[in-house]
Every structure is written in structure tokens, then in C-alpha cells.
Amino acid sequence: MGAIAPSSKYLTKKMMGNLSLSEAKVVVELGPGTGVFTKKLLELIGPQTKLLVIEINTIFYKNLKEQLSDPRLTLVKGSATDLSLYLKQLGLSQADIIISSLPLAVLPSFLRNRIVLSASDALSQKGKYIQFQYTLQSQKMLEKVFSAVKIKSCLLNIPPAFVYTCSKE
Numbered sequence: 717m718g719a720i721a722p723s724s725k726y727l728t729k730k731m732m733g734n735l736s737l738s739e740a741k742v743v744v745e746l747g748p749g750t751g752v753f754t755k756k757l758l759e760l761i762g763p764q765t766k767l768l769v770i771e772i773n774t775i776f777y778k779n780l781k782e783q784l785s786d787p788r789l790t791l792v793k794g795s796a797t798d799l800s801l802y803l804k805q806l807g808l809s810q811a812d813i814i815i816s817s818l819p820l821a822v823l824p825s826f827l828r829n830r831i832v833l834s835a836s837d838a839l840s841q842k843g844k845y846i847q848f849q850y851t852l853q854s855q856k857m858l859e860k861v862f863s864a865v866k867i868k869s870c871l872l873n874i875p876p877a878f879v880y881t882c883s884k885e
């Protein structure tokens with residue numbers, strides 16, 4: 717899980733505030749948990765946007781499946797490491813925006829690297845990968861994979877968080 721509470725509305729805004737979600741063709745969310753970001757994404761994406769959401773935990777997955785019904789949404793029970801495979805199964809090539817709340821800092825390094833590399837593979841050239849973390853520990857690793865990494869802090873969250881905005885150009 718890697719969290720003590722669902723993300724706050726302030727962190728939600730920091731994660732999504734500057735994104736062109738309504739114009740995106742494909743948006744991906746990794747690790748939705750109780751769905752705090754998923755519900756906001758469904759408000760912000762456009763009528764034609766496809767939203768692929770991947771959750772590994774069976775209980776979170778089942779709860780979201782029961783709560784959310786939207787023709788734009790595909791909810792998958794699986795691992796973020798298989799993101800490209802899920803996109804392919806949906807007939808989608810790459811994602812314009814990837815929103816991740818995966819707890820990178822507590823994952824073994826091989827898994828952390830696989831997740832971030834597979835997100836980078838699945839991201840379009842002009843796309844954005846947005847990741848929050850509670851520490852700056854992931855900065856170097858993200859900088860190795862992406863050409864540009866910008867960091868903002870969000871104090872109004874328990875615990876306070878950092879939002880990494882990563883892109884290929």
C-alpha cells in the first residue's frame with residue numbers, strides 16, 4: 717500500500733492541475749487504491765478520452781469495480797509492470813498522461829526500475845508521467861529514465877508529498 721491515508725484534494729490538484737486532461741486521448745492511472753484520483757480523472761478527462769486504471773490489490777480493485785461505471789474507464793487487476801501489454805490489449809498504442817501513486821520508495825529496486833521503464837516505454841514522446849512520493853529518494857532514478865523531471869511539494873497532505881512531473885523532451 718505504502719500510504720497511511722488517501723491523498724488529499726490538495727495533492728490531487730497538484731498532480732492534475734497543469735495537465736491537458738480534456739484533450740488527452742489516453743490517460744493511465746497506476747495504483748488507484750480507494751480511487752481518490754480516479755474519480756477526479758473521470759471529471760477532468762474528455763468525452764473521447766480512454767482511461768486505463770491498473771490496481772494490483774484485489775480488495776481495492778473489487779471496490780472500484782463496484783463503485784465506478786463509465787464507458788471511458790477500463791479497470792484492470794494487474795501490475796503496472798505490464799502496462800504496455802494492457803494498452804495493446806485495448807488496441808491503444810501509447811499514453812499521453814500517466815498518473816502514478818505507486819509507492820516506489822518501498823518497492824525492491826528491480827521492481828521499481830521495471831515499473832518506471834515500462835511507464836516510459838508506454839508514454840508518448842510528448843507525454844507526461846506524474847508521480848507522487850513522500851520523499852525525494854526517487855529523484856535520481858527518475859532523472860536517469862526521463863529527460864526532464866520537475867518537482868513540486870505539497871504540504872497539505874498526510875504525510876506531505878512531492879510531485880514529480882517527468883517528460884521525454
Ligand SMILES: C[S@@+](CC[C@H](N)C(=O)[O-])C[C@H]1O[C@@H](n2cnc3c(N)ncnc32)[C@H](O)[C@@H]1O
Nearest residue numbers: 718719722723747748749771772773795796817
Ligand atoms: C500509496 S497507494 C495510493 C492510493 C491512491 N491513489 C491515493 O493516492 O490515495 C498505492 C497503491 O498502489 C497499488 N500498487 C502497488 N504496487 C502496484 C503495482 N505493481 N501495480 C499496480 N498497483 C500497485 C497499491 O495496491 C495501492 O493501492
